[in-house]
Amino acid sequence: MRTEILLGDEAAALGALHAGIGGSFAYPGTPATELQEYMFLMKRNYPGVYIEWSANEKAAYEAALGMSYIWKRAIVSMKHVGLNVAADAFINSAVTGVNAGMVIMVADDPGMHSSQNEQDSRFYAEFARVPCFEPSNQQEAYDMTLEAFRFSEEVKLPVMIRLVTRLAHSRAIITTETPVKHTPLKKGHDWKKWTLLPANARFRFQKLTELQPELAAYSNKSAFQKLSIPENGASTGVIASGIGYNYLMENSDLASLPILKIGVYPLPGNLLKSLTRNLAEVMIIENGYPFVESRLQSIVQNPSLKVRGRLTGDLPATGELTPDLVRKAFGKKTKQPAFTVPENLVVNRPPRLCDGCAHKEVYNILDEIREEFPEMTVFSDIGCYTLGALRTPPSIESCVCMGASVGMAKGAANGGLTYSVAVIGDSTFLHSGIPTLLKAAGDNSPFTIIILDNGTVGMTGGQDVPIPGERIEKFVAALGVPEEHVKVLIPIRIHHEKNVQIMREELKYRGLSVIIARRECIQLVKTKLKKQKKS
Template identity: 50%
Template sequence: MERMFLLGDEAVAQGALDSGISGAYAYPGTPSTEILEYVQRIAPASIHSRWSTNEKTALEAALGMSYAGKRALVSMKHVGLNVAADPFINAAISGANGGLLVAVADDPSMHSSQNEQDSRFYADFAGVPCLEPSDPQEAYDMAGYGFELSERYRIPVLVRLVTRLAHSRAPVERKKAREENGLRLPEDSRRFVLLPANARRNYSRLVELQDAFTAASEESRFNRLFPGADRTLGIIAAGLGYAYVRELYPDELPHPLLKLSQYPLPREAVKKLMESCDEVVVIEDGYPFIESRLRGLFGDPRVHGRLDGRLPRIGELTPEAVAAALGIEIKPAFAPGDLVAPRPPALCPGCPHADTFRALKEALGDRGRVFSDIGCYTLAALPPYEAVDTCIEMGASIGMAKGAADAGLHPAVAVIGDSTFTHSGITGLLDCVQEGTPVTVVILDNLTVAMTGGQPSQATDQLESICRGLGVDPDHIRVITPIGPRHEENVQVLREEIDHPGVSVVIARRECVQTAARRARRRAK
């Protein structure tokens, strides 16, 4: 079959396409964005592949396609699974019909995120199988296997990637592509109606399936116990950790090694390793998910990993950290020169957000606080702007500004991007309207989802009508063009709306300089 050179993200996407998906859904977020981008670039038009308004609606749409009997892929970053948690947990209760694969890319070390949460806990919490590839080939293979597992047990299956795997390339051998499923409605549609009586019955079924999920892990080709002569130490390596261990031991393994890439944990395989070795070190990227279970409540002193300092407690797994945990000395391939200096991220030259924040700072002076959100504009917290005071999660800016205003802080200004506003800011603005809260919401409309590469924004050409529909007084929905020559005019508009004793919205609209440049280059061709 064909050999391809794919990112881990792309391998999941190609594996899903070759497994006969009929739809792919996502909201962009590093390090998962490339999954749907690849589907959109490669898939025929007959396969539905559009960006969703947020991760919750993406998962719900995928569940709807599964209900119709077809296979669906939904992808998101780890914090996006928080947004999609309600349908994710309840889809485990209702079950799937057509195969449903939930691909989640975690971000240990927080390269592009505000936390490094581990999605394996979500799979465990929901009671669904979880697959964790160790390389792009496994990412490809697990897509097909995950759909088989999903349809065998009529359950969603989570595939967990991490940043280094999502963004690493390797050769991938494709298999013969499978045809799409036909339309096939559930034989028992009541299981998708989660009234308490049905939900209790479904939950009992889910609990009964746990032993079958564990048995599947015991038999899985992705979990494997390798022998080793030196039993003073056993190694448990999960996902990408296995690849790092094999880099250190490319030939013969000196110690017994249990490779783990499918959950729930295969109890018998783990027990066999634990009973045959004096000590065990757990190599896993992210939280100490496996290690904490092996150590137990009182801490088994034979088990080592992130909890006892054998590996760093925080940050992503690295080959150097794994080598140190195994007592292997490796020399760095190269050291950075003295001329290499840190380059913190910054707003692009000509970015419209920069002009907005200059005007906002002047309009506010020393008054109030600015509650920001997730997006490129969060960089305004750094010099030379230092113009925002908070950034917590998607959509938090408006709710926090409202709460601060309720506490008596004035002015309370929320700054939120166009795509983030439609993602999870609308409900916060509705709360403000319902109470007449004195909050000014500045929507930074650069006509794209810029931070993740310029995907289309669901907010484009919709913001004024959305705000009017929520009940914002049309006289206090103002539009400015953030550009130097209009600075004084923009400062005046912002001052007027900040001083308004009610809800006001200022839409700062100018296209992202990066998407504008790309569009100009395409025209030039």
């Protein structure tokens, strides 16, 4: 046993390594990225572990499932909206089950620090009917990952671990266990289990349904649940899940209430009934959607019990919780800070594109072209370039989800928009832009796609893209885009007039065109120069 100071993401990663995984698969996305970054950092100590940045979350999930199929433990990690992409494989893997242990670590983002929504992944676990662990601290992130692999093999199901931003991105001291060795390759499979023809799928789904009481029994007995009912006659109790338990315990005068800490799902029905049996009201503290709150009465069936939480307005309906918000929910005054920060001490600095960023020049081109084509609409995507929305005036007019720029631009063009433009990064294009481009090439839809090829996944820290940039134009042409309308330009000021002319010509073309704006990410260039100076 030894101690480490780790982020929540890193604690889960180390737990997976110590569980003896054969592989770790991921697509970068805040607040989950650091798990896989830590895997790469530790690879020298675990040479037998295969580690990969996958093309997207679905590809990552399926690769992890394939490793489980050959009896090697695997972990897959992603942010909450990434689970939408992986949902097809995730839901069906609950029906097939797993061979070796398989864990999916999903990092949710209450408060939307770096996301389009704050969806709660516990609903996905319930929907798939698989177990879910929700740590309240970094030590539990490590311990639960070890236990998740063990339990996954016991029940032959994938197991979810749900982190949230505040836990994923904060550090604490953890105590580690002795690592176990890699699971040996084992042969022999039940082909019917893994082949979801309707007859097989019906049988497997029935098995999954029959397994639910066992999962509930495990939840009720798990050491990660903690029920405390002091003999003080209190009529108000608390149910706190995950990091919400920390926010409760920060208020020491509330710690004497009857409390159930939840760390494992499905919900522990017996413990919920034990807590609420003699209570008049219960406060639900959960950092996310009102998952427990919306399901409590159906479990305890106590009409006289008053349930309070996000749904009742005692806690905010959206955003992250804090110790002060929890305190206010109980009608208590918040503690005054030791000092007051003067107003306007720090000038507000909204995020912006880096100095020297190639995306800036692309937007300069589009802004100039817009004067000539005022009806032009620019649909954008997920990446650094979304910051084009903060330019004055905005250079882009949408950002919905990965790959949506291509789909929306195509739909708008098919609906009659004359100058429809999609702006998408190289990694995002390879992640989710290809299927729509394939159809657009087939019917030669009249719009322009601009692929911002900076050679990296810039927004999340500079991870590798699946294929080198110079192969993108060959790939695009192979999908059926006319080669004369696949253009590569270098977005730099000295080429501005030439690039404007290319853009102008492709906008006027009444068919599909693809412009690849290629220049290396400025942060990547800086990193390379620093390494060169050191060497």
